[in-house]
Amino acid sequence: MSTDNRSGLHVDLQLTRGPFNLQAKFSAAAAGVTAIFGPSGAGKSSLLQAIAGLLPAQGSIRIGNHSWQDEQQYLPAHRRPVGYVFQDGRLFPHLNVRGNLEYGMRRRHNTAVPTDYDFAHAVALLRLGELLERMPHQLSGGEQQRVAIGRALLSKPALLLMDEPLASLDAGHKRELLGYLQNLQHKSALPVLYVSHAPDEVARLADHLVLLDKGRKLADGPVNDMLTRLDLPLSLDSDAAAVLSVTYTDYDSAFDLSRVALGSNTLYLPGRLSAAPGDTLRLRVLARDISLTIERQTGTSILNIVPVRIVELREQNPAQCIVRLDTGNGMLLACVTRKSATALQLDSGQQVYAQIKSMALPG
Template sequence: MRPGFEPDAVSASDIITRFQLAYPAAEGDPGFSLSVDTRLPGRGITGIFGQSGSGKTTLLRCIAGLQQSDAGQLVVGGETWQENGVFVPAHRRPIGYVFQESSLLDHLSASGNLQYALRRARPTPPAQLYDHVVALMALEPLLARYPHQLSGGERQRVAIARALLTHPRLLLMDEPLASLDSGRKHEILPYLERLREEFALPILYVSHSLDEIARLADHVVMMKAGRLAGAGSLAEVLGDLHMPLAPDDERCVVLEGRVTECDPHWNLARIEIPGGHLWLANLNLTVGQPLRVRIFARDVSITLHAHADSSILNRLQASVAAISAEEGKALALVQLRIGSSVILARVTRRSLADLRIAPGSQVWAQVKSAAIVS
């Protein structure tokens, strides 16, 4: 795993982040230090992932200018915000910031909160931005309501819209779904997906939820104890055997594909991925639609031959790239390469021995259609 995002061709839109920050230890407090030196992509959603206390929010506050580091450099799209005595204060940085709590102005309606953001935006946003954002976040029925009249998910949608209406060059989101229950989270996630698709805006998304990162992020930064533990594309990070993003039974990969066929008789859809195709339940999918699918390692089995007499529809020819198996433990994690795609399989060490599977083995990966998450 690369220590930071270093693209083959450096883009002028990238975000250079170098911060050194230390809080001394005190009685009952071990102290904390942040040491980050990396280049983040200036496009798409970068998920900043890690457990509580790993430094995610501190990093975001340094980027926002809310926390001044002992030594630091921040360059956003070629513009220096911090370096060698230069420090652009937070109120002059063209950023939108969405916190865990919506932090709406209670005395203003939803519309009033949005109009307040428009008045403060510099430079003045395009005239059509307001209507676009209101439509994107489906806020028309909520505009006349005050924050106390909105659900938690509705308040957060207004907060996201308010951040967008400041016409930012960079959007920071600090665990925006952490205060919501499961139902409200699932209500708001589709809006965040639309935001990724419709705005050419770099977004730094802090979360300790692998589910959110897997669904939203294009790139991932892994934080641990104030340091960068690894970074790369979503596929690289999730497919890395040695990147402990989740317990073994929650390990998964995300594949980007496209719908190439819909079978109305069986209500299935065929998804082309690099190296093969997958069948899954058709939940209102259409031919040509891009689709992101998640496959859990626990739902992948390995065979030496393609078995046509199986209830499992998805059989993918693969080569074994690597195996992570600890002596004394029953289960192993296997990294399988399918064309340019990588998936993981969680199987017993006994099965690997019985089938004589080792790195370089040519095998077939089987994935249940019912287990694929889209």
């Protein structure tokens, strides 16, 4: 993901609050989701609040040709065209759903652009039709977040900021809202900063990742690079996983399997995917679900075997190694025991076969 100087978002902020010190410099593309990822206390929310102008910070923020703050100026929060989705929704309790949606629409940040997100569109996209006359306290957590997202979109932001919008939801509502978010991502050309500490959300939504720890940026880059870089903490997690972009081919009704293409390889997923042939899908593949063989196995029950080249190998703990693999169409991670790695004499540059025990659409 490249960002030239005139498009996209450029952030370079410093913020000190008591003992906490935040320094973050990164760029994000003019469209797509950039995840701000890190453990709690890393400064993710503070960063988002500083970008929105809710928390005063030093430094500069520029989006496209517009500067929100630099040495000369500091735009107050209400003059920055952001849509902010808070973790707790923050609907106005004295207004019904319609009133909440219209609040942002009446004060919208950009009255000049043609309305991709007019009221009816947002209501349809987020299925808010039946909720319009209800008061916020009559809504479930998931419904409140859908309204909050609609309200943010209707203010016609130039940047959408989402602060762990799924964190307060149960698993069912989380899945449902993730679907809406993915849908949204496909249908809008709006840059999104998405704060999260959940790797599965990141894998499903993000194109780009900014890794934050203790107020410092560790690294940023395309999501799968970040997930599979062995020098970054994500690959050391017991749930370390890679994200593969695959193309949906067809459904095999005889065995209830969906076929997807990864380059010239065919992979099988159980069940029928809700996709049309040619659709691009993301698969999340856990490192611990991949085993390596020197030769292509025959007579095995494992369906998905992909030839790969070992890029790098690193000890995860005394018992296990994590291996970064190049499929030719994206990186994968494999977790193998150190004993196996020694026995197979695994080394970088080597051609091996990755056997994928299972994989799933993330989320």
